[in-house]
Amino acid sequence: MPPKVKSLEDREKLRARIIDAARTLFVERGIEAVSMREIAKKINYSATTLYHHFADKDALLQAVCDEDFLKLASGMRELMQLPNLIERIQALSKGYAMFALQYPNHYRLMFMTPRAPCNLDITEIEQGNTEQDAYAQLKLVVKEAFDAGLFRPEITHFELIAQTLWASTHGVCSLEIALGNEPWIQWVEIDRRFNLMQRAVLRGLLRDPDSVE
Amino acid sequence: MPPKVKSLEDREKLRARIIDAARTLFVERGIEAVSMREIAKKINYSATTLYHHFADKDALLQAVCDEDFLKLASGMRELMQLPNLIERIQALSKGYAMFALQYPNHYRLMFMTPRAPCNLDITEIEQGNTEQDAYAQLKLVVKEAFDAGLFRPEITHFELIAQTLWASTHGVCSLEIALGNEPWIQWVEIDRRFNLMQRAVLRGLLRDPDSVE
DNA sequence: ATCGTTAATTTAACACCGTTAACTTAAAAT
DNA sequence: ATTTTAAGTTAACGGTGTTAAATTAACGAT
Known part of the structure; x- marks a missing residue:
């Protein structure tokens, strides 16, 4: 049940949540062992959403x-x-x-x-x-x-x-x-x-x- | 066109060939970027054959x-x-x-x-x-x-x-x-x-x- | 010589992965 | 009221590691 046009501030907030979720998982289990889908699930989004904030997995890692x-x-x-x-x-x-x-x-x-x-x-x-x-x-x-x-x-x-x-x-x-x-x-x-x-x-x-x- | 019962010596030889092929590819392109299928293809075997010599990719890596x-x-x-x-x-x-x-x-x-x-x-x-x-x-x-x-x-x-x-x-x-x-x-x-x-x-x-x- | 056994190898499939195309939906702009 | 826009989705593509099941060929015993 998707969208609500979000303010730029909200967009930054989601970006930060993605980074935090990614860091937690990367740190827990190693980069290769963590999938984009897992990161997404951790914050209750679909994997595709991550790609609207980061070009790919490497870019997300870089941000972390x-x-x-x-x-x-x-x-x-x-x-x-x-x-x-x-x-x-x-x-x-x-x-x-x-x-x-x-x-x-x-x-x-x-x-x-x-x-x-x-x-x-x-x-x-x-x-x-x-x-x-x-x-x-x-x-x-x-x-x-x-x-x-x-x-x-x-x-x-x-x-x-x-x-x-x-x-x-x-x-x-x-x-x-x-x-x-x-x-x-x-x-x-x-x-x-x-x-x-x-x-x-x-x-x-x-x-x-x-x-x- | 498969099998010929191989001597123990031949078995060791194949094991060595697998290790060598794996090493070549790992060194060339990095561990994560190389698939079991590629290693197998390089010596004209199916991927499954590798698993009769090594428990998994990590074991192969360890052997290398x-x-x-x-x-x-x-x-x-x-x-x-x-x-x-x-x-x-x-x-x-x-x-x-x-x-x-x-x-x-x-x-x-x-x-x-x-x-x-x-x-x-x-x-x-x-x-x-x-x-x-x-x-x-x-x-x-x-x-x-x-x-x-x-x-x-x-x-x-x-x-x-x-x-x-x-x-x-x-x-x-x-x-x-x-x-x-x-x-x-x-x-x-x-x-x-x-x-x-x-x-x-x-x-x-x-x-x-x-x-x- | 033929049977059953055994071991080497394959094909086919499973459950994932990163990534992307196409679609939905709801708010904002006109 | 209609169009546009963007956040978010589902579904799919081609790849991955791995495994179950099937195939084949040589051997030992009958």
């Missing part, structure tokens, strides 16, 4: 991730207040890791699942916008520290440093999420793994290793 | 991966001959990374996908067996270097070191696999990312940072 990226970025922005550059880098790294481990399934969607390369036209996130992009914030701090000469002189490219820092934290977190309770690995506590990684990689990058911690 | 990880482990075993301990660690790390980037779809399945109950019963790989398990080999070298006093003295647990080294390489590789062609990141070349990570983390872990490279 976009929201989570924004949330992550806004959480990180608060940490950018710390005055000491190295402490700020450490705080960003720690904040990122806590997000990953607190919302492992979101993290999986965002950073561990190869998806069709996002059409920049389709994403609503302004990449590079510090307000919206967590990686842009890391780049910002790293550049500042780079310009201040804090890193070893043979490293000539600051973005390479940012990507290395990112990869180190991502390595610890994603391994924990993917294999954290495999019985054949005697994992050391995740905190100790995170701390050693952060210490080691920073010591390895900084001109003065003893300035860390 | 098992083969490749045995190959990985055996490839790594050769690198274990290097006399210098640090060079040996570096070589293991590089070998691991090259495997990950050459077979991103297998790597994704083994190390980037959380498995519910851990398929230890199904896998034919003996974990911990140095001949078959790549992580066991890393542990072996790290322990040797640890006992030789090569690492910084405040690090008291050698397995923590092994896991940190693993996570660092995994971080670079898995980020590349998941987000390597996202247009909103200006990725530095993967080689440079790998090299800096390896240098940095080793310098950060070693008692004598200048012994690296």
Whole structure:
């Protein structure tokens, strides 16, 4: 028993409900295991309706991730207040890791699942916008520290440093999420793994290793 | 025009052909994009035949991966001959990374996908067996270097070191696999990312940072 | 040699999937 | 009062993983 011409506001509301339902199911059971029909049923619509809001399943997935990226970025922005550059880098790294481990399934969607390369036209996130992009914030701090000469002189490219820092934290977190309770690995506590990684990689990058911690 | 009672040897041969066809297609186009029917057609059999050799698509996938990880482990075993301990660690790390980037779809399945109950019963790989398990080999070298006093003295647990080294390489590789062609990141070349990570983390872990490279 | 058995393989079908064309319905615009 | 518009539906297409049932050919025993 269908239609009622809806206001633009209502349309946005339905869009949001679709995204929320999709996220819940994706996170519960994995992307491939969730069908468009299921998502639709969860909010009492037919599957076709989803296609009036999103071009296809990938676009819906992209929308789910976009929201989570924004949330992550806004959480990180608060940490950018710390005055000491190295402490700020450490705080960003720690904040990122806590997000990953607190919302492992979101993290999986965002950073561990190869998806069709996002059409920049389709994403609503302004990449590079510090307000919206967590990686842009890391780049910002790293550049500042780079310009201040804090890193070893043979490293000539600051973005390479940012990507290395990112990869180190991502390595610890994603391994924990993917294999954290495999019985054949005697994992050391995740905190100790995170701390050693952060210490080691920073010591390895900084001109003065003893300035860390 | 079907059957001919086949010897046990022939049965093994067909099993191998299925695995090879599956691997080729998985690597070419990704796991989800390849259907059982396609794999079967590639070797001129019907889809049903695959199910007489493998319980389902996952089991086939697992068989493909098992083969490749045995190959990985055996490839790594050769690198274990290097006399210098640090060079040996570096070589293991590089070998691991090259495997990950050459077979991103297998790597994704083994190390980037959380498995519910851990398929230890199904896998034919003996974990911990140095001949078959790549992580066991890393542990072996790290322990040797640890006992030789090569690492910084405040690090008291050698397995923590092994896991940190693993996570660092995994971080670079898995980020590349998941987000390597996202247009909103200006990725530095993967080689440079790998090299800096390896240098940095080793310098950060070693008692004598200048012994690296 | 012929029978029954057995194993390899196929065809046909089931219940899903993502997606789309065609249709319904009710409100808004004329 | 009629037309237009858009939200929503049903029904279908061609695909998927998987399985039940049928087919075929070689073997062992009679």
